[in-house]
Amino acid sequence: MTAMGDVKRRRIDELAARAGQVPEGEGGVSLIKSAFRRLRRDPVAITGAVIVVVFLLVAAFAPWLAPRDPLAQTLLFQIRPGFIPGAQEGFPLGVDNLGRDLLSRLIWGSRQSLMIGVVSTVLGVVVGMALGVLAGAFGGWVDTLVMRFVDILLSIPGLLMAISISVLLGANQYALMIAIAVTQVPIFARLLRGSMLAQRGSDYAVAARALGVKKGRIVFGHVLPNSVSPVIVQATLSLATAIIEAAALSFLGLGDPDLARPEWGAMLAYAQDFLSVRPELAMYPALCIIVVALGFTLLGESLREALDPKFRR
Numbered sequence: 156m157t158a159m160g161d162v163k164r165r166r167i168d169e170l171a172a173r174a175g176q177v178p179e180g181e182g183g184v185s186l187i188k189s190a191f192r193r194l195r196r197d198p199v200a201i202t203g204a205v206i207v208v209v210f211l212l213v214a215a216f217a218p219w220l221a222p223r224d225p226l227a228q229t230l231l232f233q234i235r236p237g238f239i240p241g242a243q244e245g246f247p248l249g250v251d252n253l254g255r256d257l258l259s260r261l262i263w264g265s266r267q268s269l270m271i272g273v274v275s276t277v278l279g280v281v282v283g284m285a286l287g288v289l290a291g292a293f294g295g296w297v298d299t300l301v302m303r304f305v306d307i308l309l310s311i312p313g314l315l316m317a318i319s320i321s322v323l324l325g326a327n328q329y330a331l332m333i334a335i336a337v338t339q340v341p342i343f344a345r346l347l348r349g350s351m352l353a354q355r356g357s358d359y360a361v362a363a364r365a366l367g368v369k370k371g372r373i374v375f376g377h378v379l380p381n382s383v384s385p386v387i388v389q390a391t392l393s394l395a396t397a398i399i400e401a402a403a404l405s406f407l408g409l410g411d412p413d414l415a416r417p418e419w420g421a422m423l424a425y426a427q428d429f430l431s432v433r434p435e436l437a438m439y440p441a442l443c444i445i446v447v448a449l450g451f452t453l454l455g456e457s458l459r460e461a462l463d464p465k466f467r468r
Contacts, residue, residue: 200457206450221259230254264417272398278336283343291351313338350382391455
C-alpha cells in the first residue's frame with residue numbers, strides 16, 4: 156500500500172509539474188527557466204531591471220553615496236528673497252530653500268520612497284494572497300463572503316481610500332504603508348482566486364482528487380505554486396503604483412510628520428512655493444519618481460509577457 160501510494164504521489168507531482176511547463180517548442184523547460192531566458196534577451200526587461208537595481212543600490216548605500224548631510228543648512232547664508240543658488244562647486248544640483256544639498260536629499264529620499272513602496276506592496280500581497288487562498292481553496296460560502304468583501308474594497312476609489320485611512324490613523328509612515336497596502340489587497344485577492352479556480356480544473360488536480368489525495372495537499376502542494384506567477388507579475392507592477400501613491404499622499408501632507416526627513420513626494424510639495432524662483436526643486440524629485448516608476452513598470456510588463464502563455468512568441 157505504501158509503494159502504491161508513492162507511485163500515485165509521483166504521478167500527481169509529474170502532472171502538476173507539467174502544468175507549469177512551457178510548450179514543446181521550448182524543449183520541456185520549466186516555466187521559470189524559460190521566462191528567465193526571455194528576460195535576458197529582452198532589452199525592455201534589461202532596461203527596467205537596470206533602473207530598479209540602480210535605485211535600490213542608491214537607497215541601500217545612501218549614507219555612503221550622499222556627499223553631504225541632507226539636513227545640514229550649509230548654504231543658508233546665500234539664500235535671499237527671490238534667489239536660491241543653483242549648481243556650484245561641491246553642490247552639483249544646488250540647494251533647496253533652506254540651503255541643504257539637493258543631491259544628498261534626493262539620494263536619502265530614495266530610501267524613504269522605496270521603503271514605503273516595497274513594504275506597502277508586501278503587505279498588500281500577503282493579505283491579498285491570504286484572502287485569495289481562502290476563496291480559491293474552499294469555494295462555496297467562504298468564496299462568496301470573501302469576494303463580497305473584496306468587491307466593497309474595489310468599489311471605493313483607491314486614492315480616496317488611502318487618504319481616508321491615512322487621516323484616521325494619523326500622518327506617519329506606518330499609516331502611509333497600511334493605507335497603500337489596503338488599496339492593493341483586493342487586486343491580489345481576485346487575481347490569485349481566479350488563478351486558483353483555473354488550476355483546480357487542471358488534469359493533475361482532477362487526478363489527485365480521484366486518487367483520494369487530501370485537499371490541503373492538492374491546494375498548497377500543487378494548485379497554489381502553479382497559481383502565483385500572475386501575482387508576482389502584478390506585485391512588480393504594483394510597486395510602481397505604490398511609489399506614486401506614496402508620493403501623492405506625502406504631497407498632500409499625509410506622509411512623514413518629520414518635515415526635515417527627505418522624501419520625494421514631500422520635497423515636491425515644499426518646492427511649490429519656489430517654482431518661480433527655482434523650478435529645479437520640483438523637477439528633480441518628480442523626475443526620480445517618474446524614472447523609478449518607469450523601471451518597475453517595464454520590468455513588470457516584461458515579466459507578464461515572459462510568464463503568460465498568451466504573450467509567448
